[in-house]
Amino acid sequence: MNRREAISAVGLLLGGTVIGSDFFLSGCKTGGKKERQLAFTKDDIAYLDEIADTILPATDTPGAKAAGVGTFMTVMVNDCYEARDQKVFLDGMDKINELSSKKYRKEFLEATESQRLELLTELDKEQKEYTKNMKEEDIPHYFRLMKETALLGYFTSEIGSTKALRYLPIPGRYDGNVPYKKGDRAWAIN
Amino acid sequence: MTENTYDAIVVGSGISGGWAAKELTQKGLKTLMLERGRNIEHIKGYVNAAKDPWDFAHRGGRTQEMITNYPVLKRDYPLNETNLDLWVNEKESPYTEIKRFDWFRGYHVGGRSLTWGRQSYRWSDLDFEANAKEGVGVDWPLRYKDVASWYSYVEKFVGVNGSRDGLPQLPDGEFLPAMEMNVVEKDVAARIKEHYKLARTMIMGRSANLTVAHNDRTNCQYRNKCWLGCPFGAYFSTQSATLPAAVATGNLTLRPFSIVTKILYDKDTRKAKGVEVLDAETNQTYEFFAKVVFVCASSLNSTWVLMNSATDVWPEGLGSSSGELGHNLMDHHLGVGAAGTIEGYEDKYYYGRRPNGIYIPRYQNWMNDKRDYLRGFGYQGGASRQGWAREVAELNIGADFKDALTEPGLWKMGIGGFGEVLPHHDNKISLDKSTKDKWGLNVLAVDAELKENEIKMRKDMAGDAVEMLEAAGVKEVKSYEGNGVLGRGIHEMGTARMGRDAKTSVLNGNNQVWDCKNVFVTDGSCMTSSACVNPSLTYMALTARAVDFAVKELKKGNI
Ligand SMILES: Cc1cc2nc3c(=O)[nH]c(=O)nc-3n(C[C@H](O)[C@H](O)[C@H](O)COP(=O)(O)OP(=O)(O)OC[C@H]3O[C@@H](n4cnc5c(N)ncnc54)[C@H](O)[C@@H]3O)c2cc1C
Ligand code: SF4
Numbered sequence: 001m002n003r004r005e006a007i008s009a010v011g012l013l014l015g016g017t018v019i020g021s022d023f024f025l026s027g028c029k030t031g032g033k034k035e036r037q038l039a040f041t042k043d044d045i046a047y048l049d050e051i052a053d054t055i056l057p058a059t060d061t062p063g064a065k066a067a068g069v070g071t072f073m074t075v076m077v078n079d080c081y082e083a084r085d086q087k088v089f090l091d092g093m094d095k096i097n098e099l100s101s102k103k104y105r106k107e108f109l110e111a112t113e114s115q116r117l118e119l120l121t122e123l124d125k126e127q128k129e130y131t132k133n134m135k136e137e138d139i140p141h142y143f144r145l146m147k148e149t150a151l152l153g154y155f156t157s158e159i160g161s162t163k164a165l166r167y168l169p170i171p172g173r174y175d176g177n178v179p180y181k182k183g184d185r186a187w188a189i190n
Numbered sequence: 191m192t193e194n195t196y197d198a199i200v201v202g203s204g205i206s207g208g209w210a211a212k213e214l215t216q217k218g219l220k221t222l223m224l225e226r227g228r229n230i231e232h233i234k235g236y237v238n239a240a241k242d243p244w245d246f247a248h249r250g251g252r253t254q255e256m257i258t259n260y261p262v263l264k265r266d267y268p269l270n271e272t273n274l275d276l277w278v279n280e281k282e283s284p285y286t287e288i289k290r291f292d293w294f295r296g297y298h299v300g301g302r303s304l305t306w307g308r309q310s311y312r313w314s315d316l317d318f319e320a321n322a323k324e325g326v327g328v329d330w331p332l333r334y335k336d337v338a339s340w341y342s343y344v345e346k347f348v349g350v351n352g353s354r355d356g357l358p359q360l361p362d363g364e365f366l367p368a369m370e371m372n373v374v375e376k377d378v379a380a381r382i383k384e385h386y387k388l389a390r391t392m393i394m395g396r397s398a399n400l401t402v403a404h405n406d407r408t409n410c411q412y413r414n415k416c417w418l419g420c421p422f423g424a425y426f427s428t429q430s431a432t433l434p435a436a437v438a439t440g441n442l443t444l445r446p447f448s449i450v451t452k453i454l455y456d457k458d459t460r461k462a463k464g465v466e467v468l469d470a471e472t473n474q475t476y477e478f479f480a481k482v483v484f485v486c487a488s489s490l491n492s493t494w495v496l497m498n499s500a501t502d503v504w505p506e507g508l509g510s511s512s513g514e515l516g517h518n519l520m521d522h523h524l525g526v527g528a529a530g531t532i533e534g535y536e537d538k539y540y541y542g543r544r545p546n547g548i549y550i551p552r553y554q555n556w557m558n559d560k561r562d563y564l565r566g567f568g569y570q571g572g573a574s575r576q577g578w579a580r581e582v583a584e585l586n587i588g589a590d591f592k593d594a595l596t597e598p599g600l601w602k603m604g605i606g607g608f609g610e611v612l613p614h615h616d617n618k619i620s621l622d623k624s625t626k627d628k629w630g631l632n633v634l635a636v637d638a639e640l641k642e643n644e645i646k647m648r649k650d651m652a653g654d655a656v657e658m659l660e661a662a663g664v665k666e667v668k669s670y671e672g673n674g675v676l677g678r679g680i681h682e683m684g685t686a687r688m689g690r691d692a693k694t695s696v697l698n699g700n701n702q703v704w705d706c707k708n709v710f711v712t713d714g715s716c717m718t719s720s721a722c723v724n725p726s727l728t729y730m731a732l733t734a735r736a737v738d739f740a741v742k743e744l745k746k747g748n749i
Contacts, residue, residue, distance in 0.1 A: 075248065087257070176544070178369045186597055187598070
């Protein structure tokens with residue numbers, strides 16, 4: 001993110017439709033309280049892998065689990081989140097299991113793929129509605145945090161960049177007018 | 191003493207110091223360049239330049255630890271994981287904010303020539319004459335004709351790309367081929383032209399990236415990762431350009447970890463005899479001697495050196511006899527603009543990552559466009575398609591959502607203003623003698639703010655942006671107004687201004703300290719007003735010009 005990108009990202013943020021770039025831009029985002037190093041277990045990571053994979057499943061390209069997004073999410077929560085958001089995220093992990101148990105009498109990992117998709121789709125609708133109305137100082141919705149880290153983790157991973165998107169380490173030239181047809185993949189870096 | 195004696199000393203190795211060293215050594219002077227930070231070798235030292243996004247544990251973002259360690263840098267986009275090593279260690283080198291001032295520094299060989307945005311524009315007489323015409327501050331001792339040939343001189347070496355636009359307020363230079371506007375920008379430019387005729391223009395940005403191979407340097411590969419350092423040497427930095435030229439003469443000695451704490455002033459000759467250095471690693475003090483000293487430690491820091499010097503003669507420091515040393519701090523105010531969506535180009539995309547954008551030169555208070563404030567602003571910006579970091583309104587999660595994100599989104603066009611800041615006398619810096627840095631040295635205190643003229647201008651910066659984008663067919667245009675805090679422009683200027691009179695300025699028209707003829711200050715400290723274009727090209731031209739003058743004066747025995 002350089003200054004020009006920052007200029008356009010600020011602009012894009014206006015619509016409230018950008019996900020993830022607050023992470024690169026946000027100014028003084030810290031809760032004051034020192035964040036904890038959370039001991040995520042293997043099971044936690046497997047659980048997050050499945051959440052991420054429900055958001056971004058394997059299609060004709062690999063999904064979030066294959067890109068190791070669960071582990072990435074734990075790194076982000078540990079290193080980049082302020083204490084407040086760490087708690088939101090952790091409580092969210094419990095909440096999803098709770099909701100799943102209530103709805104399907106099974107914890108999330110035992111639920112079927114279509115049940116997981118149904119549950120997280122509902123949460124995403126809830127998250128979008130909540131985020132639309134939230135004020136800057138409000139606590140973020142836990143599923144918003146999960147979706148953000150899943151997207152960031154996936155699309156900046158090697159798999160996401162090179163398989164789901166097109167990655168060019170050294171383009172070598174610039175052409176400001178190339179044809180695009182629906183289905184062509186986007187550049188990994190804009 | 192002899193081994194510590196040179197013909198010339200340059201303080202700082204950033205854009206200005208690099209130019210001073212190149213010019214002095216090429217004119218045959220044995221030159222010592224003193225840099226307070228560590229060395230960074232060209233290419234080898236760009237430790238993150240070849241990394242892929244997934245090589246960064248946090249994918250380029252910021253950790254809580256970084257946020258704690260960089261209380262200033264965190265206030266804007268520069269705090270990031272990919273080039274953290276190119277920003278000053280704020281714990282070691284604090285400063286005092288009497289009023290909030292976001293000072294984004296880099297203390298290492300090359301200074302901020304490694305991280306700069308490379309936008310390079312000439313000033314015109316609209317800028318050089320403004321103070322005199324409006325009775326603001328003092329008159330520049332220069333006009334465009336005094337600097338034009340020096341702009342040409344530095345541009346030819348730097349390699350600045352641009353189109354020849356024939357605009358009187360933004361003179362053309364010695365350009366390499368321009369970069370290309372993308373398809374949307376071209377149409378927006380055409381519609382602005384149609385709508386505003388010649389009153390407003392959108393041109394391709396001019397930048398110090400090589401569009402063709404130049405002076406043994408490779409052309410740009412369109413990776414847009416410049417601020418990690420360029421393995422191709424394709425943008426102008428001390429390391430890619432001025433330093434190798436200076437080294438090639440055999441006349442340069444570069445000494446990193448050398449904090450210049452003061453200029454050694456000789457009362458009898460009324461000249462500087464050298465500088466005092468605190469070794470940042472060993473804490474030892476050294477003296478180095480020379481016939482001429484170029485102070486290029488960046489605005490604020492050069493003034494800090496002067497404030498510490500010759501205090502037995504002038505309590506407020508070398509160059510303070512006018513009472514202006516430390517005053518008239520400027521920057522560009524920014525963070526205001528607009529962006530929107532543009533339709534009809536869904537079948538268009540681009541190839542490559544262009545490290546440059548579009549530019550809308552100042553048009554306010556120019557020709558017939560009169561405003562209720564002085565001076566004006568320009569815009570930088572560009573058009574691009576949204577990437578994966580977006581919500582898709584009609585989709586939630588799952589396969590369709592993922593597949594949608596693997597395709598580019600809408601075309602967005604955004605512009606952000608860079609506004610001129612007037613030289614307000616009471617926007618100032620001073621020594622804070624109660625706060626010390628890691629080496630026990632007094633730190634600077636900054637006391638500056640935007641005033642009425644700038645605040646008025648910001649309204650137009652937002653309003654005009656919306657108006658122009660809408661006139662160009664951009665939809666859903668929204669304006670934004672961020673923090674109007676000084677420093678964030680990263681174009682600090684002033685505090686040792688040039689002028690025509692020793693009573694009201696620190697430097698004369700050749701960047702020479704009025705009170706001490708063999709000391710020259712050629713970085714942004716010398717600026718008498720700020721214009722609204724990115725300033726570094728002007729520092730380069732003034733530095734080369736001042737060296738030419740200094741060496742002639744030396745030969746004549748005048749200094
Ligand atoms: C992200 C970013 C984007 C920018 N974009 C642009 C742009 O597009 N166009 C533009 O024109 N400008 C831009 N700038 C500003 C530009 O970088 C500066 O104007 C330029 O680097 C100033 O050059 P300088 O040599 O005066 O100072 P610097 O490059 O800051 O170098 C000063 C050097 O002096 C050293 N030093 C300081 N104090 C001492 C001391 N006491 N003793 C010894 N050494 C000392 C420092 O360590 C440093 O290496 C940008 C800056 C940044 C950070
Ligand atoms: S965009 Fe060009 S100048 Fe910048 S780092 Fe890449 S190759 Fe170098």
